[in-house]
Amino acid sequence: xxxxxxxxxxxxxxxxxxxxxxxxxxxxxxxxxxxxxxxxxxxxxxxxxxxxxxxxxxxxxxxxxxxxxxxxxxxxxxxxxxxxxxxxxxxxxxxxxxxxxxxxxxxxxxxx
Numbered sequence: 001x002x003x004x005x006x007x008x009x010x011x012x013x014x015x016x017x018x019x020x021x022x023x024x025x026x027x028x029x030x031x032x033x034x035x036x037x038x039x040x041x042x043x044x045x046x047x048x049x050x051x052x053x054x055x056x057x058x059x060x061x062x063x064x065x066x067x068x069x070x071x072x073x074x075x076x077x078x079x080x081x082x083x084x085x086x087x088x089x090x091x092x093x094x095x096x097x098x099x100x101x102x103x104x105x106x107x108x109x110x111x112x
Contacts, residue, residue, distance in 0.1 A: 010051035011039035047073040058101040
């Protein structure tokens with residue numbers, strides 16, 4: 001069904017905006033709230049932009065970027081924040097991967 005990456009959500013310190021892909025509006029409100037908090041806090045603390053992106057296999061990846069000349073962006077803090085999020089939100093991230101694999105990629109849970 002999907003041959004390319006799919007953006008789940010993202011936030012930008014530059015525009016001070018949060019984005020949730022409309023394909024995921026069916027997620028429970030608590031999950032949507034947790035994603036928003038995680039993305040917005042990341043950009044508030046580190047700067048730049050953050051996107052959570054599903055790859056072709058359904059793995060959820062953190063993609064960061066910053067504008068050239070943005071000396072306020074904290075590269076070391078970025079790595080540490082993502083590591084912290086992966087640890088603290090491990091169950092949420094795994095559940096999102098499973099959701100994507102079942103509902104978007106059409107995988108059967110019984111195969112795993």
